[in-house]
Amino acid sequence: xxxxxxxxxxxxxxxxxxxxxxxxxxxxxxxxxxxxxxxxxxxxxxxxxxxxxxxxxxxxxxxxxxxxxxxxxxxxxxxxxxxxxxxxxxxxxxxxxxxxxxxxxxxxxxxxxxxxxxxxxxxxxxxxxxxxxxxxxxxxxxxxxxxxxxxxxxxxxxxxxxxxxxxxxxxxxxxxxxxxxxxxxxxxxxxxxxxxxxxxxxxxxxxxxxxxxxxxxxxxxxxxxxxxxxxxxxxxxxxxxxxxxxxxxxxxxxxxxxxxxxxxxxxxxxxxxxxxxxxxxxxxxxxxxxxxxxxxxxxxxxxxxxxxxxxxxxxxxxxxxxxxxxxxxxxxxxxxxxxxxxxxxxxxxxxxxxxxxxxxxxxxxxxxxxxxxxxxxxxxxxxxxxxxxxxxxxxxxxxxxxxxxxxxxxxxxxxxxxxxxxxxxxxxxxxxxxxxxxxxxxxxxxxxxxxxxxxxxxxxxxxxxxxxxxxxxxxxxxxxxxxxxxxxxxxxxxxxxxxxxxxxxxxxxxxxxxxxxxxxxxxxxxxxxxxxxxxxxxxxxxxxxxxxxxxxxxxxxxxxxxxxxxxxxxxxxxxxxxxxxxxxxxxxxxxxxxxxxxxxxxxxxxxxxxxxxxxxxxxxxxxxxxxxxxxxx
Numbered sequence: 001x002x003x004x005x006x007x008x009x010x011x012x013x014x015x016x017x018x019x020x021x022x023x024x025x026x027x028x029x030x031x032x033x034x035x036x037x038x039x040x041x042x043x044x045x046x047x048x049x050x051x052x053x054x055x056x057x058x059x060x061x062x063x064x065x066x067x068x069x070x071x072x073x074x075x076x077x078x079x080x081x082x083x084x085x086x087x088x089x090x091x092x093x094x095x096x097x098x099x100x101x102x103x104x105x106x107x108x109x110x111x112x113x114x115x116x117x118x119x120x121x122x123x124x125x126x127x128x129x130x131x132x133x134x135x136x137x138x139x140x141x142x143x144x145x146x147x148x149x150x151x152x153x154x155x156x157x158x159x160x161x162x163x164x165x166x167x168x169x170x171x172x173x174x175x176x177x178x179x180x181x182x183x184x185x186x187x188x189x190x191x192x193x194x195x196x197x198x199x200x201x202x203x204x205x206x207x208x209x210x211x212x213x214x215x216x217x218x219x220x221x222x223x224x225x226x227x228x229x230x231x232x233x234x235x236x237x238x239x240x241x242x243x244x245x246x247x248x249x250x251x252x253x254x255x256x257x258x259x260x261x262x263x264x265x266x267x268x269x270x271x272x273x274x275x276x277x278x279x280x281x282x283x284x285x286x287x288x289x290x291x292x293x294x295x296x297x298x299x300x301x302x303x304x305x306x307x308x309x310x311x312x313x314x315x316x317x318x319x320x321x322x323x324x325x326x327x328x329x330x331x332x333x334x335x336x337x338x339x340x341x342x343x344x345x346x347x348x349x350x351x352x353x354x355x356x357x358x359x360x361x362x363x364x365x366x367x368x369x370x371x372x373x374x375x376x377x378x379x380x381x382x383x384x385x386x387x388x389x390x391x392x393x394x395x396x397x398x399x400x401x402x403x404x405x406x407x408x409x410x411x412x413x414x415x416x417x418x419x420x421x422x423x424x425x426x427x428x429x430x431x432x433x434x435x436x437x438x439x440x441x442x443x444x445x446x447x448x449x450x451x452x453x454x455x456x457x458x459x460x461x462x463x464x465x466x467x468x469x470x471x472x473x474x475x476x477x478x479x480x481x482x483x484x485x486x487x488x489x490x491x492x493x494x495x496x497x498x499x500x501x502x503x504x505x506x507x508x509x510x511x512x513x514x515x516x517x518x519x520x521x522x523x524x525x526x527x528x529x530x531x532x533x534x535x536x537x538x539x540x541x542x543x544x545x546x547x548x549x550x551x552x553x554x555x556x557x558x559x560x561x562x563x564x565x566x567x568x569x570x571x572x573x574x575x576x577x578x579x580x581x582x583x584x585x586x587x588x589x590x591x592x593x594x595x596x597x598x599x600x601x602x603x604x605x606x607x608x609x610x611x612x613x614x615x616x617x618x619x620x621x622x623x624x625x626x627x628x629x630x631x632x633x
Contacts (some may be wrong), residue, residue, distance in 0.1 A: 038154070038267075039145035040193055048142045048194030057129035057142065060273075061121050067592065068276020069576040074262075076595020077282040078573075080305040081294050083442075084470050085255045085287045089247065090234045091215070093172035093227070094510060097474065100258075100285060103587045107260060107283075108241035109215035112141050112160070114273075117493050118339075118582040123273065126155055126216060126242060132208060136533075139208055140197040148267040149218050149240040157190035162219035164188050164198075171227025176499050176511040185211060204530040205538075206494060216242070244269070244278035251284075258285045276576075279594035289469070291444045298568065299323065299331075305569045307586055309444065311382035318568055329614030330606050332571050336579040336621040338564040341491025342392035346557040348487040350480060352507065352516040355435065359553050360417040365484065366403060366556030367410035368455050374448065375559055382566070383559035389549050391560050395495055395542035400550050403557050411459050421460045428460035436462040437483050440473045449486070479509045480516070486558070487514065493583065495542060498526045501549055515554035522548055565589075571614055572600035578623040 043049030087095045091105035112127040122130070127141040147155035166172065168182040184207050188198040200207045221239045222230070236254065238247045244266045251259040260283040268274055286302075288294045291309045295317065298306040308314040320327035347365060349356035356362050375383050387403060388396040414420075419428040419435055428435040441449055446465060453463045468476075477485050489500075489512070498505075503518035505511040525545045532538050565579075565586040574596040581588050599614075606612040 038147075040154075043193050047192035049145065049192075052142065054129045054142070057131045058122070059129045060124045061119075063119075064116075064121075064123055064273070066273050066275055067581050068274065069574070069594075070276050072276040072279050072574060072594040073596070074279050074594070075281055076597070076600075077284060078280045078305065078590050078593070078595070079284040079286060079303040080590070081298065081303050082285050082287050083289055083291065083294070085258070087471055088235050089238050090231070092166060092177070093174050093231050095475075097478065099587065104247075104258075104260065105215055106243075107245040107591065108238060108243045108247065109217065110242045111213045111215050113212040115209060115213055120493075122212065127212075130212065137200040137203065138197060139200075139211060140191075140195065141212070143194040143196065145194055146267050147242055148265070149242055150246045150263055151240040152265075153218065153220060153240070155216070155242050156193050156219070157196035158219040159216050160196045160198075161188045161190050162222040163214075163217045166217065166222055166227060166230060169227030169230075171229070172231060174510055175508050176505065180210065180499065202530075205533045206496060206530065209494060242267070244274070245283065248282070256287060258287075259283070277591055280590060283590045299325070301570060304572070305567065305589065307565070307567055311379040314382065314566055315380045324610075328606060328612070329616040330571055330603055331568055332616070333568050333619050334579060334621055335566050335619055336564045338578070338580050338582055338584070338624045340564040340583045340585050341493060342560045342562065343489050343491035344386050344389055344391050344555070344557065345486070345488035345560060346386060346555040348477075348485050348515050348555055349553075350483055350514075350516060351554055352480065353483065355417070355419070355430075356483060358417045360413040361419070362553040362556070364410035364413040364417075366553065367406040367413070368459065368461075369452050369556055370405040370455065371403065371558055372405065374451070378448065379559065382561070384562045386557040386560045387550070388557075389497075389500075389546050390491065390495055390542060392562070393491060394539050395546060397543040397546040397550070400547060407455065407459060414459070426460065427462055434462065435460060436464070438464050438466045440466050440468045440476060440482065440485060442470055442473070443467045445486070477514055480514060488558075497522070497529065497542070497545055501545070502526050517549065517552065517554050519548060519552060570603060572596060572603050574599070579621040582624055
């Protein structure tokens, strides 16, 4: 788990390797003097202008491998469905903790660098070069003079300074983001139009990652407002970005559809890192709250790309024997395996309030949740049991106990905690109060939690399933206005346990520490972890932290998907052999895939000719595992 705003940056820039910016190996930078063809002639070479050599600086590694497929073609459109329209178009501040906003942010804006999650090497982005001081506390970047915002203005060092000021402004109402940047960095310094430096306030090996890969915003907009003004002015508009896409304000209809259009003047379009990426002229996100309606609209062809929310639908209703379009290849199914961190999910307890301030009650609740039965009966074996905060990664403690379903032991623990049932009573009571709880869910999740509700009823606990929208639920959770909820978190290559588990956030709202975790040893580990540069030592620390956090029972773990993505789409697209990037999931698809006019023509013909069949490749794509296996021989 990590800071949710850091997630916005790293999830797209570090893990998915969108590489929406230029490198320095056989690309436009190398051919045209390290980007100096776009430099202000008044800026000297020493200050990053024309003639800058980069001697003594780092730049993109010579073995850099672009993520895009050279066969990709520009053009066409891509339409996919989402469940709920975002409450804002902003990507910073309150109400921005939505995957769709993180996705859009990574397509509209760029960071100084990108990080390849396979090689763990940095690559040029808005910055062509960078250097780190010997004591690892000062970072300096040289902005690419070719970089341009979508309004035509150049990207400059002052943009980095203005972005930092926004992130630490209390007016954006995001204490987690405020803390991450205010506690770790001093105010950046624009040393010239193209050179910017920042000094760290404390030793932290993650500081370079967080600063270099987070997206940058234009100072000529930010300098006109403060944090509070930013929340208001950009509630339903976006500042110019430097990325390959812009928000199409005219085509976007609030509550219905959100549209991005490809920039025809994208400054880094011909850079090597972008070959084969950013291919669609238009990307449309349509919003359908009801998941059953999503499925039916997809099968009717109302949108191109669909991620089945239910394992049953994937196995049964999207089975070729049930859907003619699938059996004939008009609709394709793919289950793509890669090295995406699995993350975690489970029941999250608010330990700041009764009854879950008692660890015995938390343990009991977990023992009354029959997750194995859900996986077998309801999920058709599509998921695996979670038992770690860092599931499926090197940071997972291998000695973590596997959660068990044990109602008898649960009743004993509840009795020890003072919850008993007197003769003739239906519910457990304590201090004259019945054990009754509200549990917020989207209506589509009733099938999952009704069995849990029934098991709780058997032992004397009343769990009322309250239907709310995903947005309403998340707002309550981030405000710690809940007793127990179901929550999932995306995993990262580099965990940041501080914002999720450190006690300084235990009572703060709008942070990942939604359960109120407060453990002295976890705090100590977080502090040591930040100062530990040796990865093997960090692994040991995280495994110790994982064991402690698991033992606190703030979560009762649920299930995770052991693959990168499970998707269905109409057969009119091209894609790389890998299907996804090394550690990406479905959110990379609009950037990585492309429209294939020949496939679309064949698709339209097959729609009218029921005897026509299209090619149906294997459903399982395991490119990265196979590639790694060959490399190890």
